[in-house]
Amino acid sequence: MEKEIRNNINQIINEFAGFDDWMDKYNLLIEMGKSVPVIEPQYKTKSNLISGCQSRVWLQAKYDGGKVYFAADSDAVITKGIVSLLIRVFNGMTPDEILNADLDFIDEIGLKDHLSPTRSNGLTSMIKQMKLYAMAFKVKEKAGEKE
Numbered sequence: 001m002e003k004e005i006r007n008n009i010n011q012i013i014n015e016f017a018g019f020d021d022w023m024d025k026y027n028l029l030i031e032m033g034k035s036v037p038v039i040e041p042q043y044k045t046k047s048n049l050i051s052g053c054q055s056r057v058w059l060q061a062k063y064d065g066g067k068v069y070f071a072a073d074s075d076a077v078i079t080k081g082i083v084s085l086l087i088r089v090f091n092g093m094t095p096d097e098i099l100n101a102d103l104d105f106i107d108e109i110g111l112k113d114h115l116s117p118t119r120s121n122g123l124t125s126m127i128k129q130m131k132l133y134a135m136a137f138k139v140k141e142k143a144g145e146k147e
Helices: 005-017 022-033 075-088 095-100 117-146
Strands: 055-064 067-074
Touching: 005 022, 005 095, 055 075, 067 075, 067 095, 067 117, 075 095, 075 117, 095 117
Parallel strands: none
Antiparallel strands: 055 067
């Protein structure tokens, strides 16, 4: 895994390791959600809405200089925190780095064990959507090289 993604993941693991109680970890997630790069209102469209989430989550991606940048929003504070975690890991990475990322930290911090089944499905949907954006940008870049 790319060094920068690993550093982002290690930073998140260390932040969660500072808390034993899951209520404190949920509060950390809520705080993280406050720092998510917020999606512009004009991008809060049905096409940017992630299906499979219990809450409404909008995710937008842009490709600039060979790197992918995400913005998001949600109507639920925990969900907003979860998407902000993923954005911290993936923002500013290349499509290949995103596609090859090992997201074992989600289990390591215990997040999957402490989410309801619907939130867990939402987390999977968010990851899938971010990787789909990365795949699309990779394909588009390769097509541009052939022109």
